[in-house]
Amino acid sequence: MDSQMDIPRTNLDALQSFAVFADTLNFSESARLLHISQPALHAKVRKLSEQIDAKLYVRVGGALELTATGEQVARHARELLAFNQRFVKGLAQGQDAPVVTLAAGEGAYLYLLGKALSRFSGAGASPHLQLLTRDRDESIQAVRSGQVQLGIAPLGTVPADLRAVRLTSVGQVLVVPRGHALTSRKTARLRDLKGAQLIVPPAGRPHRELLGRLLQAESVQWQPSLEANGWELMLRFAQLGFGLTVVNACCHIPNGLVAIPLQGYPSLDYHVFHAADRPPTAHVQRLMDALLAHGDHWKTR
Structure with missing residues (x-):
């Protein structure tokens, strides 16, 4: 079936x-x-x-x-059901209205995908884009369930029921206030976080769990100064002086803060993926091609 x-x-x-x-x-x-x-x-x-x-x-x-x-x-x-809804909508508008659906995290939309989505939407006779904001696990489930046609997330190991292509690799940076002792360094190490007050996602989130395991492996003691879900909020509270934070290197760093590449935290390989038993339609393939063509655009900003 x-x-x-x-x-x-x-x-x-x-x-x-x-x-x-x-x-x-x-x-x-x-x-x-x-x-x-x-x-x-x-x-x-x-x-x-x-x-x-x-x-x-x-x-x-x-x-x-x-x-x-x-x-x-x-x-x-x-x-x-989705096809029927699009068909009825197309009849009401007097035209065919194809829709391409995509699930990705807020950070991916803000920092990784803007150029590709803009180029795709600006092309002639482009279908309507429907964007859902979902975290990694939710994006995988949305693709599996048929709620969306494509997902974007850092997969790590690709599940057997998905077909995935690497989109880009994103490192991690330690974000500190200007004037902090570490700003003179070209890179930071995990042990530099000893005793730090860190702004982190809530317990159970992948970034929080991985960072915790890495610091524990280095015998680094640290304390969460504040929990915030999402790069934008974490950076905003760092700007307000709540502590240091670790975010994706693709993030825009607010005024008053400095981003230092963090050694010892593995880069995240973001993938664009679809269900293995549902090959992309022509419209979906066009979106995939646009995403892959501009996947590393954030590195040239």
């Missing part, structure tokens, strides 16, 4: 209803969103399961979870 799955006996209404259910995994909430009764929704999902001859969800404790088949059907259903 794939995104072009052959399920001729199913109907669009049942699939669209299942797409809503798959996003909520709650029959009451899904029925409310669909403006139908809960028994009616149960009947639609049950009939769809019978037609495909496979379980679409299971109960685990007090929660519902999609089966592997359910995930595939949900992805197919979302694609059909």
